[in-house]
Amino acid sequence: MLKKFIIKRLLTLPLILFILSGLIFSLVAFLSPYERLAVFIPDPEVYAQAPVEELVILYGLDEAIHIQYLNWLKNVFLGDLGWSPSARMPVSRALSSRFPATVELMLLGQLVIFFGGIAIGTYTAKNHNKLGDHFFRFMTTLGIAFPGFVVGLLLLVIFYSWLGWFPPGRLSPWAMDVVGSLEFQRYTGMNTLDGILNGRFDVFLNSLRHMILPAFAYSLSTLAATIRLMRSSLLETLRKDYIYTARSKGLSEKVVVNKHARRNALLPVITFMGTSVPIMFGGAVIIETVFGYPGMGLFIVQAAHGLDFPAILGSALLVGVVIVFVNLVVDLLYRILDPTIRYD
């Protein structure tokens, strides 16, 4: 049963990607070749000297859309995602350096959200309407209420400018030299993992040091939201019939909460965390800008501003794959947490 479900879900993936890429590409129809030229003319001062018409022809910007799309599609099947004019390198190369950077950050962030959110959410639900609850409720509202760059800059000021603990960027210069050298093997593109796999614990630590602030700033609002959602979900579950049953059976409060209630309360929380993944891809750009951490966020925004379709399509495909997987994982977790849920 389970296998079938997973396979069925995975089979929909190519269809989704196909529709997605088609939809995105069709946007080209709304754009004039001059708008698409913008990525080749980086700033207005260069424009005055640029031979606009020549460039349009050179880059094939006035060819028929379906031809452009078919060409792109053909190349994708051959494994070539094309060239990104905004990143000045092949799309696949750009993605292979930017994507792991964001994944690393997101993983760390999700860890913080998961453990922190559930722990604190449970605590506030258990201490419903007492001081601890009110304190965290207030803090979480603050946490959601601040724009990302404000939090980011404040954190940088305190932890970098004043204390010098956590610098911006992905790695310190000496670590970058190590990672860029020939001896260092890039297995995953994630500096933390690669550091460990290469036996360079110092690179791992350095990478972590640079990731702590951005991961925290990045997850703050989702963390706050998760705490509140966990709280309300748990409170609700605790009032349900089967909980009264468990309590009346004489089970201790701890077991009631941890074993029975929490599992069911986790459902909307897991959903929410699942939906937060694509949103976090978006919020990433602000954090990446402030912390000088080049990841998917910046890449996508730069590609979009430049109407760089190969890069946009490449990113969309990649993100699409990630999201289908995340949704799959979320749905699987439902089944584990609540066996009564059935899929026809």
Added chain:
Amino acid sequence: MRSWKNIVLIVLLLTLAFSAGVQAKDTFVKASRNLVDTLDPQLMVASATMELSFNVFNSLLIFDPEDRDTLHPSLSTQVPSYDNGLIVDTEDGGVRIEFPVRQGVLFHNGSELRPEDIEYTIKRALLIGGQPASIRLLSSTLLDKGSFQVLVDEIGYDEAFEVLDQAVTVEGNSVIFHLPKPFVPFLGIMADGGASLAILNKEWCSEVGAWPGTKETGQEFMGLTIEETALHDKMMGTGPFKLASWEPGERIVLERFDEYWEGPATMSRVIRRIVEDTSTAIMLLQRGDVDWIDLDSPADLPRVEGSPGVKTITDIPTAWLMKMNFVFDITEEGNRNIGDGQIGPNGIPGDFFSDINVRKAFQYSFGYDVFINDVFLGSALKPYGPVLIGFPTANPDNPQYYYDPEKAEEHFKKAWNGEVWEKGFKMRIPYSAGSLQRQRALEILKDNIEALNPKFEIELFSLPWASYLAEITAKKLPISLLGMLPQVFDPYLPLFQHMHSSGSYARDCGYDDMAREKYDVLIDELGTNYDEERRMELSHQLQLYAYEDAHSIFHFQNVANIAIRDWVQGYIPLPQPFNVDFYQIYH
């Protein structure tokens, strides 16, 4: 549960303890927002990237840092002139310019510079259709056509290649250029220090997959794009620094070349890292993790001034002029910016700005002082006209426009036989989103004009860069805010751009007929006549025409401010001061 928390705590502490890296004293770190577009100097268009080619390559000549009018030999042993016989007029009206090549100059890979390398470099630049402005100029000069592609379209590849072949030749130890007619800025183009006229090594280029230099292979390399060029991610020149590594989007590292022909540099390593956010860059500078930051806005100065260990250098003149260009023949079809296309409360006609009185009225309506003092906090210069301040023949006494609401009103009343004043007008002008200087300039213009007559309405709105570009190209803007960034230190360039019928502005703004009538002749002479007095005359006359015909409002010439660590010595401003000559930097 306890043990988890302990582990996390320990790891956190370790990250702090372990990872402090010490900055070496002979490393220079620069923070920049500008991405490197490519490492191929002949396809590089962003002036920020030219900083790299400047330091990694050399060109035949070099300008004197204190006095840019004066040229010095670099890879050539002499500066050609009529006096030393290296410039000679030929019988067919052309000019022959000879550059004796310096001996004993080494490339980063150890091979020695030969005249063939220079010949190859120039031919490649022309063949592939090099993008930088100076190469395009060189192209039109040497080939007498806009570009090699145009020549090929006209006379076929074989013939065209012959022309190319004859344009640059090697004789003994010299490289000879055969110009079909004199071109005064030619030496200036050759003196950019390697920014665009970077001398490449022919063999190495061939080895890494660039054009081998033969006629048979030439056609494949025409119309080369960044995507296709083999030199996109490699640089190998004769300059004081060589490329160590490049992580696109993150940083680029240069290392000292110990066998540099002028002697090794002081700095052993230069790192240019990308930092998007100014606040972050300032923090990095204050902590000493970065030694240099550009301050985009003068309002950033108070944020750094006074930081311990930091010093600022302000008011450095740049070669960037901004102007507000009136479009004389605005596209009328489907153009919301001009409303109903009639003079009246709902629009303007497409040829609104073709009336000199409208233009003069606008000129007198702009608040030049307010703009420079309030928006730039005094940190900008009011231009004299199309020839940039600091360029030869720039005329400080050229008549200029100032904010004068009375004169503005006068001219508005005369405009279009009084119709404008009576009926009023409405236009929409976009600016590129995020460009504060454009936004403010238009806001000032709008406020001043609307204050003159309640029937005048100017609506401003922002557009993403891609849309702004499309609208400019489609000529839908009533006023475009584009400037000039001349790469060569000669009045010919800005005057050509601004006022020649083949220059971009006359065409794009619709005054090319006027140009053909009045300016072309003068500008052409400016380009071909070496006589300095005559050039001054011509230049001054053209600057006067720019005033009288009022095609554009010259609202500011940019001035640069930088903030650096106080140990940094030896900085000498380049024409684009954000670009640094790393060779000069020492502790």
Added chain:
Amino acid sequence: MVVLKKIIKNPMGFIGLTLVLFWVIIAIFAPLLAPPGDVRDPYMIKRAGYSSLPQPPSSEAPMGLSGGGYDIYYGIIWGSRTAFRIGLIVVLISGLIGTLVGGVSAYIGGLMDEIVMRIVDLFMSFPFLIGVIIMTVVLGKGLNIVILALIIFGWRGYARVIRSEVLSVKERDYVTAAKALGLSRRRILIKHVFPNSIFPIFVLASLNIGRMVLLASSLSFIGVGSEPGFADWGQMINFARPWLTGVVGDPFAFWFTYLYPSLAICSFILGWTLLGDTLRDVLDPQLKGT
């Protein structure tokens, strides 16, 4: 109303209601509190000069001027209208769409559910920022585009949340009982399924009303938000970005540029969140009795 009374009785709810009402009043009386003068569009923040440096509060500008001469007080007052506009419109419409689509599809299940969820996946996979940026190029900039974009990319969140609830509620005893009794699908949906699965939606909605203002602010950050100079708290925070670190020796020199918009955003979000929480607390025991 009974519900209202209950909200007021709850201390958190009382605070929340007060805050929201505070801003409602400000929004309604904006033209009186901050007269726009003879400017054509009152939503464009009043300017006093063009100075690139922010000016501290004075008698003419009680909250000071931001970089570019924008009157902060004016922006805060009129920005309240913008905040309500964005928050309410987006949440209402996207919430409705998401709840209907997600809820009905989850209940019906089967192939239709699969297809619909794949479509939701599609919308989710479409990167928000790319979509918004391209929308601005094609359709232009401005507040309406921001609202449209937030709706298009926002409804899916509600769909997913309601889905998980409905899937679980669907198997509950009272639903099986109702089915056995022969009640129509529609009736079961409306009377039993929705009321028991709607709570997370309320919480989400109340959170989101405030959050929309922040999302609009991130859009301003990347350059696709409302028109520069528009009275929008998110944009005003963005104006303050260069001034967050102050000057050397006085890190809070430009406190007024970010403190006021931050307070406005915070109090607005706090109000809605508290209100939403209390609403849920109040409604829950009522419906449990069904």
